[in-house]
Amino acid sequence: xxxxxxxxxxxxxxxxxxxxxxxPSDVLIIGGGYTGLSAALTLAKRNLSVTVLDxxxxxxxxxxxxxxxxxxxxxxxxxxLIGSYGVEKGCAIYREALASVEFIAARIHEEGIECDLTLSxxxxxxxxxxxxxxxxxxxxxxxxxxxVPEEMVSVDGxxxxxxxxxxxxxxxxxHTGGLHPAKYVKGLAAAAVRAGAxxxxxxxxxxxxxxxxxxxxxxxxxxxxxAALLIxxxxxxxxxxxxxxxxxxxxxxxxxATEELSENLVSSLFPTKRMITDTRxxxxxxRPSPDGRRVLLGARPTVFPASPEVQAKxxxxxxxxxxxxxxxxxxxxxxxxxxAYDFAAMPTIGMHDGIYYAMGYCxxxxxxxxxxxxxxxxxxxxxxxxxxxxxxxxxxxxxxxxGKPWFLTPAMIGYRLRDYFGF
Numbered sequence: 326x327x328x329x330x331x332x333x334x335x336x337x338x339x340x341x342x343x344x345x346x347x348x349p350s351d352v353l354i355i356g357g358g359y360t361g362l363s364a365a366l367t368l369a370k371r372n373l374s375v376t377v378l379d380x381x382x383x384x385x386x387x388x389x390x391x392x393x394x395x396x397x398x399x400x401x402x403x404x405x406l407i408g409s410y411g412v413e414k415g416c417a418i419y420r421e422a423l424a425s426v427e428f429i430a431a432r433i434h435e436e437g438i439e440c441d442l443t444l445s446x447x448x449x450x451x452x453x454x455x456x457x458x459x460x461x462x463x464x465x466x467x468x469x470x471x472x473v474p475e476e477m478v479s480v481d482g483x484x485x486x487x488x489x490x491x492x493x494x495x496x497x498x499x500h501t502g503g504l505h506p507a508k509y510v511k512g513l514a515a516a517a518v519r520a521g522a523x524x525x526x527x528x529x530x531x532x533x534x535x536x537x538x539x540x541x542x543x544x545x546x547x548x549x550x551x552a553a554l555l556i557x558x559x560x561x562x563x564x565x566x567x568x569x570x571x572x573x574x575x576x577x578x579x580x581x582a583t584e585e586l587s588e589n590l591v592s593s594l595f596p597t598k599r600m601i602t603d604t605r606x607x608x609x610x611x612r613p614s615p616d617g618r619r620v621l622l623g624a625r626p627t628v629f630p631a632s633p634e635v636q637a638k639x640x641x642x643x644x645x646x647x648x649x650x651x652x653x654x655x656x657x658x659x660x661x662x663x664x665a666y667d668f669a670a671m672p673t674i675g676m677h678d679g680i681y682y683a684m685g686y687c688x689x690x691x692x693x694x695x696x697x698x699x700x701x702x703x704x705x706x707x708x709x710x711x712x713x714x715x716x717x718x719x720x721x722x723x724x725x726x727x728g729k730p731w732f733l734t735p736a737m738i739g740y741r742l743r744d745y746f747g748f
Contacts, residue, residue: 328633330390331582331614331621331658332507338382338389341514341524349550350376350523352705353542355530355565356557358388359690360683362513362524363432363698364555364705369520371706376549377517378542379526384510386561387690390662392580392610392623393506394600395429395692396447396498397422400670402463403470416470417714418671423473425696426501432695433504438512441615444502447600448478448486450495453747456604457493464496474499487601488594489647495604503600505615506691513695530565535679553705557698559684560663563728568677570728572720573685575663580623581640582658583651588617594648605744607737609643620644620651628737633659664688673720674701674713681705 352368354361357379368375379385399406399422406415426444433442451457460477467473475498478486483495518524532543539552556566560575595601595613602610611622626639637659645652667673667685674683674697681704683697703711725732 326634326637326656327658328660329658330507330580330660331619332389332393332505335505336389336507336511338385338507338511340382341526343523343525345525345547345549346374346376346523349538349552350374351551352376352553352555353540353549353551354378354555354557355542356559356561357383357514357524357526358386358557358559359510359513359694360559360698360701361555361557362510362517363695364557364683364702365517365522365524366436366513366520367699367702368705369517369522372521373706375517375522376551377522377524377526378528378530378544378549379524380529380561381527383514383524383526384507387559387662387664388510388694389507390580390660391506391691392600392612392621393503393509393691394447394501394602394610394612395426395442395444395503396501396600396602396689397426397692398689400687403466404463407466412470414714418718419467419471421696421714422693423471425692428696428699429692433509433512436512436516438509438516440509440512441505442502442509443504443598443615444500445598447498447501447602448483448495449498450483450487450489450492450601450603452492452604454493457495460496460604484596486595486597486599488596497599501600503612503615504691533565533680540680553681554679555681555683555701555705557683557701559686559690559694560665562665562684566677566680566682569682569684571722571726572667574666574668574726574730574733576666576688576730576733577625577661577663578623578688579626579636579640579659579661580621581637581644581656582614582621583619583644584655584657585618586620586654590650591617591620594620594650607741607744609647611644611647619657620648620654622647625737628734628741633661636661664690668721668723669719671718672697672715673718674715675720676704
């Protein structure tokens with residue numbers, strides 16, 4: 326069993342050992358994942374000099390570790406957004422999520438990125454009757470205000486999407502889908518470099534200082550200077566900028582991939598090849614691999630830190646509960662990574678003390694990260710098309726949080742109890 330992402334078998338992240346620029350860049354981006362590379366591509370196409378730094382290889386973090394699910398549901402749901410911000414603002418926020426899928430599909434097509442993108446949809450199965458009722462309310466709200474292409478499915482109708490017993494029905498989407506995340510980030514990096522961006526990795530940004538011309542960033546190889554600075558580190562933000570460290574919460578997630586299976590077996594489990602995300606508090610997300618030969622599943626398998634082997638065993642038990650037909654299948658890969666939340670459970674984009682940032686995708690960043698990276702680039706350019714409905718939303722910290730999410734363990738214990746007892 327490999328303890329690295331299955332996705333790396335086809336597209337392993339690679340170092341880009343190149344020299345530092347001789348002089349200052351127009352823009353320096355810290356973070357070489359979807360957000361930073363998308364921003365770099367947009368800026369380089371506008372003829373700005375752009376340098377991207379990543380502490381590891383480009384895409385080494387969540388961008389090549391995620392489930393490759395292209396979605397647009399925001400955590401509060403449209404009903405929650407309208408309850409908090411009113412109809413006009415709530416719908417405007419949700420339209421950003423809808424636009425994010427259209428944006429990355431267009432960008433992948435325009436740049437000729439071969440990443441197995443298929444917009445075959447997603448199915449959200451309901452574990453409990455109350456989950457189905459909540460999903461129905463939010464579905465009806467979206468239909469009323471946004472006319473999103475999706476439908477509610479009864480307990481008798483979801484077999485079209487997933488051959489697994491026990492669900493109460495669910496929500497079927499027709500306009501989302503999946504891709505190969507490591508191929509996507511590798512293609513995005515290549516597109517940014519073709520456009521003229523300089524990508525330097527691995528090279529860690531160690532300190533940031535303001536200068537009269539903009540910013541200076543200290544690295545082990547020397548100092549980098551730029552007129553503008555964008556932080557695009559998401560779940561790997563750390564303490565480089567305390568303002569972000571006190572507001573961004575890294576949350577671990579783990580995935581497994583099965584050994585190769587027969588295509589007939591996999592297609593019988595996923596007849597429509599849609600992505601699947603269930604409604605557990607400690608949710609499970611699962612899908613067929615792009616070649617239709619494996620099943621991949623992700624979740625948060627253990628409350629306390631555990632070895633990859635222990636996590637794989639826990640996730641395999643979950644997978645067998647969903648698909649009894651896979652009980653004899655071995656796990657070929659297990660890997661982990663970090664997503665990022667904030668206290669509003671919403672993506673965030675903005676500027677603090679002259680430094681731009683975009684992050685906090687709450688585990689649903691495959692589409693949103695590239696979209697907000699593009700929007701952050703437009704903001705740097707002073708282009709009004711960079712305005713988003715997220716711009717004026719609260720991005721607050723908490724007095725009890727300084728960067729170490731001590732509260733996640735008791736929260737996960739509570740979630741597990743709620744899932745177990747069904748309340």
